[in-house]
Amino acid sequence: MKKILALSVASCAFFSALNAVDLKIAGSSTVYPFTSFVAEEYAAINNAKTPIVESLGTGGGFKVFCEGITDISNASRPIKSSEFEACQKAGITDIVGIMIGYDGIVLAQNKANAPLNITMKELFLALAKEVPQDGKLIPNPYTNWQQINKNLPNRKITIYGPPSSSGTRDTIEELVMSEVSKKIPEYKGAYKTIRQDSAFIPSGENDNLIVSKLSVDKDAFGLFGYGFLSSNEDKINATTIDNIEANAKNIMEGKYELARSLYIYINANKNPKESFEFAKIYMSDDLAKSGGELEKIGLVPLSEINLKATQKHIEDRKILNEELVKAGKVF
Structure with missing residues (x-):
């Protein structure tokens, strides 16, 4: 506020x-x-x-x-x-x-990285402040993607994303955090709290700044609108989410889960x-x-x-x- x-x-x-x-x-x-x-x-x-x-x-x-x-x-x-x-x-x-x-919210990375699929649950576990373990919620211990799924890249979890004033942040909280947590018994309902450590870095209202960070930090990911992906495809690519590509057709037809x-x-x-x-x-x-x-x-x-x-x-x-x-x- x-x-x-x-x-x-x-x-x-x-x-x-x-x-x-x-x-x-x-x-x-x-x-x-x-x-x-x-x-x-x-x-x-x-x-x-x-x-x-x-x-x-x-x-x-x-x-x-x-x-x-x-x-x-x-x-x-x-x-x-x-x-x-x-x-x-x-x-x-x-x-x-x-x-x-x-528009669709994309999880993008430096184009030097191989194409990648991430599930909504894996993205949730990378973002959540607390995660389930042994039937209870604990502070998120995940610092590497392979700790979430051994088949994911051996890369430090660093996600540049929107600040709390952003509509993109609100959409992430609804479409990722809330929707996934409802399916996990330990949360007992919707859970929207995004972690506040160095794994998630709020990066202001200039999404071009996130794109520029991905050009330097090749292990990092960025969360932002599809429009910034389509205008920077020479520098970055987007992960598929649950094997659905972020493209105009999938977004328009509502197949891409992070469409808005x-x-x-x-x-x-x-x-x-x-x-x-x-x-x-x-x-x-x-x-x-x-x-x-x-x-x-x-x-x-x-x-x-x-x-x-x-x-x-x-x-x-x-x-x-x-x-x-x-x-x-x-x-």
């Missing part, structure tokens, strides 16, 4: 110095490259100032959005009920959520003309359709039917309500 508040203060100073800019956008580091691309398109099409786009993480983005600092919030997960309530209490009452496409949806959220009462024009460009056929410009930089596109539904949703500007938020939907 202290980190998010610090980000909020820093963002206030950052954006107040740029009060001539029409649109202000912040949030997910995963969505950042796609929104930045659209910002350039928006400026060119409308002969307007390029919107400022900042990477604060999904949680940090919602914090400044609910304070009225930004017009649009990038998110790699749906808005939480607590965030929605914070916005409502702060007077940000009319919010329109838009799903822009799909990506979003932008609009304050419908703050610069609505500019914000919804931005959204229309974002979800235009030229950019968002299969084979469009955003797919070329790593966004997994919506199906044609879902894209048409989203384009209509932008025209209709349906406001989010508590029921939709609780269901994790935008319309």
Whole structure:
């Protein structure tokens, strides 16, 4: 929480110095490259100032959005009920959520390493703060992948990953930690606590930084969005997860277990003309359709039917309500 508040203060100073800019956008580091691309398109099409786009993480983005600092919030997960309530209490009452496409969280490594398959359970055991042993939970003793499975590489467990403010971190906690732990009796339900020793290293909101670390540390792994894999395939490769490859087709079809949806959220009462024009460009056929410009930089596109539904949703500007938020939907 202290980190998010610090980000909020820093963002206030950052954006107040740029009060001539029409649109202000912040949030997910995963969505950042796609929104930045659209910002350039928006400026060119409308002969307007390029919107400022900042990477604060999904949680940090919602914090400044609910304070009225930004017009649009990038998110790699749906808005939480607590965030929605914070916005409502702060007077940000009319919010329109838009799903822009799909992404998958990848476990990547230096390309010098041989292709590798890791199961969801093995990834969980590498990440968990506590693991089962002799019928009880103990502090995670695993420091080498072969301690988890002798068939895995003889490599120290070092995983560079997202910080607590990140939507990617939230997704890992849900799709890996919670889902796997429910199947292990010792946890007696969902367990989401990620270890805090040197085996897991939070690496800020700049996923390119993790990619650069993998270029140096050939034994390490990184957890980040598929878009950063697709734009760095000359440097890194992704492990398969339960023998399913992280690729656009598997992510779109939901076969890849770490697939997720990506979003932008609009304050419908703050610069609505500019914000919804931005959204229309974002979800235009030229950019968002299969084979469009955003797919070329790593966004997994919506199906044609879902894209048409989203384009209509932008025209209709349906406001989010508590029921939709609780269901994790935008319309």
